[in-house]
Amino acid sequence: MLNRFQNKWVGTVAALAALSIAVSGCTRPATDNSEESGGLVRIAVGVDPSYAPIFLADREGMFQAAGLDVQVIQTEGGAAGAQNVVAGTSELSGNADSTALSVMAANPSLRALGVFQESDRYFQVVLRNGVEPKSIKTLGVFPGIGLYFTNQYLASLGIDPATVTLVSTSPPEQPALLARGDIDGFLSFDPWVTQSVNTGGRVVATTGDFGAKYAQWIIASDNWLSANEETAGKVFKVISEASAIVNSDPARAATAIAASIQMDPTEAADRVTQIDFGGRGFTDDDVERANELVAFFRAQGKISADIDPSAVLLSGWFEQNAT
Structure with missing residues (x-):
C-alpha cells in the first residue's frame, strides 16, 4: 500500500x-x-x-x-x-x-x-539495464522541471532532445513503464528511483553530474x-x-x-x-x-x-x- x-x-x-x-x-x-x-x-x-x-x-x-x-x-x-x-x-x-x-x-x-x-542530487537519471546513455531512444518525462532537467541531461550527452521520444508521465508511472520496456529511462526522485532500481533499472547520473540543481x-x-x-x-x-x-x-x-x-x-x-x-x-x-x-x-x-x-x-x- x-x-x-x-x-x-x-x-x-x-x-x-x-x-x-x-x-x-x-x-x-x-x-x-x-x-x-x-x-x-x-x-x-x-x-x-x-x-x-x-x-x-x-x-x-x-x-x-x-x-x-x-x-x-x-x-x-x-x-x-x-x-x-x-x-x-x-x-x-x-x-x-x-x-x-x-x-x-x-x-x-x-x-x-x-x-x-x-x-x-535529489533528481537522478535512471536507465533500463542494457540501455547506455548514448543509445537512449525514449524517456519518460513529467512537466516543468522534469522536462528542463531532461533537456539539460540530453544536451550534456550531445544528444538533440528532438531526436528522443519524450513520453509524458507522472513519477509514480515511471517505474512500471521502465520495467515493461516502454521507456528507456527517466529523470526523477525517490521513492520512484529506488523502486526502479529494484525492478531492473540503474542510476547513471544525478543532476549535479551535468551541472543542474x-x-x-x-x-x-x-x-x-x-x-x-x-x-x-x-x-x-x-x-x-x-x-x-x-x-x-x-x-x-x-x-x-x-x-x-x-x-x-x-x-x-x-x-x-x-x-x-x-x-x-x-x-x-x-x-x-x-x-x-x-x-x-x-x-x-x-x-x-x-x-x-x-x-x-x-x-x-x-x-x-x-x-
Missing part, C-alpha cells in the same frame, strides 16, 4: 515542477492581510521531506520559543503554496524556483526572500512583507536554525517528518540526506539560473508574462533581516 508521501507525490513533483498548472491558476494580486492576521503567520508547505526544517521547527516549538505565532498549513504542494499567498490564506510559502517563477509571472507582487534548501525559496507578498518585515525575518531565521539541525541530525528531522506527514522515519531520514538545507540570501548564480528557467519555460509556452528575476528575488534581504 502506498504511504501518504507516495499517494501525494505531487507534493514534491509540483513543488519542483508544476510550471504549467501555476500560470493559468492565479492572476489576482496578492492580498495585504497584515491587519487580518493579528500577528499570525501561516506558512504553506507541501507534503514531503523537503519541508523538514519547517516541520521540525513547528513540532519542537522553535517558532513559539522565538515569540512567533506560526501555523504550518499543508497543501498538495507545487503552485498551491504560492497561490495561498496570492489569495491571502497564507503569509509565507515554500516553493521550488521553477514553480515560484511561474506564479510570480502571473502575480508580480510576489517576492522571494531567500533559499531554504537546494540539491544537485534546484532550490526552494520562501515566498511572500510585497504588501504583507512591507508591513511585517521584522516578523518575516524572525520566521526565516528560525527556519535557518532548524535547517542546521536537519543537516546535523537526520534522525531527529525524520521524527518530525514522520509526525507531520505520516512517512516512515527510515525513508524520511534517507530523503533528507539527498538535500542540502540551510537559509541563505540570493546570489548572482541564483539570478542567472532563474533567468535560464524563465527563458526555457517561455520558449515552451509555459510563461507568457514578463518577469525579471533580479526584481522579484530580493538579493540582500536575508542578510539584512534573517541573520
Whole structure:
C-alpha cells in the first residue's frame, strides 16, 4: 500500500515542477492581510521531506520559543503554496524556483526572500539495464522541471532532445513503464528511483553530474512583507536554525517528518540526506539560473508574462533581516 508521501507525490513533483498548472491558476494580486492576521503567520508547505526544517521547527516549538505565532498549513504542494499567498490564506510559502517563477509571472507582487534548501542530487537519471546513455531512444518525462532537467541531461550527452521520444508521465508511472520496456529511462526522485532500481533499472547520473540543481525559496507578498518585515525575518531565521539541525541530525528531522506527514522515519531520514538545507540570501548564480528557467519555460509556452528575476528575488534581504 502506498504511504501518504507516495499517494501525494505531487507534493514534491509540483513543488519542483508544476510550471504549467501555476500560470493559468492565479492572476489576482496578492492580498495585504497584515491587519487580518493579528500577528499570525501561516506558512504553506507541501507534503514531503523537503519541508523538514519547517516541520521540525513547528513540532519542537522553535517558532513559539522565538515569540512567533506560526501555523504550518499543508497543501498538495507545487503552485498551491504560492497561490495561498496570492489569495491571502497564507503569509509565507515554500516553493521550488521553477514553480515560484511561474506564479510570480502571473502575480508580480510576489517576492522571494531567500533559499531554504537546494540539491544537485535529489533528481537522478535512471536507465533500463542494457540501455547506455548514448543509445537512449525514449524517456519518460513529467512537466516543468522534469522536462528542463531532461533537456539539460540530453544536451550534456550531445544528444538533440528532438531526436528522443519524450513520453509524458507522472513519477509514480515511471517505474512500471521502465520495467515493461516502454521507456528507456527517466529523470526523477525517490521513492520512484529506488523502486526502479529494484525492478531492473540503474542510476547513471544525478543532476549535479551535468551541472543542474534546484532550490526552494520562501515566498511572500510585497504588501504583507512591507508591513511585517521584522516578523518575516524572525520566521526565516528560525527556519535557518532548524535547517542546521536537519543537516546535523537526520534522525531527529525524520521524527518530525514522520509526525507531520505520516512517512516512515527510515525513508524520511534517507530523503533528507539527498538535500542540502540551510537559509541563505540570493546570489548572482541564483539570478542567472532563474533567468535560464524563465527563458526555457517561455520558449515552451509555459510563461507568457514578463518577469525579471533580479526584481522579484530580493538579493540582500536575508542578510539584512534573517541573520
